Amino acid sequence: MSAKADGTFELTSFEPEVLDEGPGAALGQVRITKTFQGGLAGSSTVTMLSVADIEGSPAAYVAVERFTGELDGRKGSFVLQHSAPGSHGEHLAIRVVPGTGSGDLTGIVGTFEIIQSDDGGHSYVLEYTLAFDTSQPPSR
Numbered sequence: 001m002s003a004k005a006d007g008t009f010e011l012t013s014f015e016p017e018v019l020d021e022g023p024g025a026a027l028g029q030v031r032i033t034k035t036f037q038g039g040l041a042g043s044s045t046v047t048m049l050s051v052a053d054i055e056g057s058p059a060a061y062v063a064v065e066r067f068t069g070e071l072d073g074r075k076g077s078f079v080l081q082h083s084a085p086g087s088h089g090e091h092l093a094i095r096v097v098p099g100t101g102s103g104d105l106t107g108i109v110g111t112f113e114i115i116q117s118d119d120g121g122h123s124y125v126l127e128y129t130l131a132f133d134t135s136q137p138p139s140r
Contacts, residue, residue: 004039005072005126007041008037011122012033014030015032016028025052027051028049028052029048033046036069036124040067041069042068044065044080046064046065048061048062048063058084062082064081065079071105076102076105077103077105078100078105081095081097082094092114094111094113095112108131
């Protein structure tokens with residue numbers, strides 16, 4: 001059974017590091033922490049590798065993100081995989097990595113969408129399926 005969770009998140013830390021500046025592009029690494037509200041309640045840690053073009057604008061990135069907390073009242077964790085091969089984030093794909101769910105989130109698969117508002121705020125939509133029936137209450 002498919003389900004959907006949505007809400008907001010805040011970046012609580014953003015720690016960039018330039019790894020390589022060369023002709024045409026700069027390669028970097030960023031460690032980010034986030035706090036989630038809504039269907040997801042908890043926090044995550046992101047490790048991102050990025051490419052910036054010669055003007056310093058984002059050109060592409062890949063990242064892994066471990067979420068720990070609750071999803072619609074179910075406790076556990078899972079890992080998201082981000083991939084943005086486009087020149088400015090177009091074709092961004094974020095998915096739950098199969099096999100990474102723990103606790104009540106064991107067996108989770110799905111897709112994750114980030115929405116950035118004009119004021120710089122962030123919201124999300126997670127469409128997911130669990131290996132068990134989500135209509136049943138979570139274990140306690």
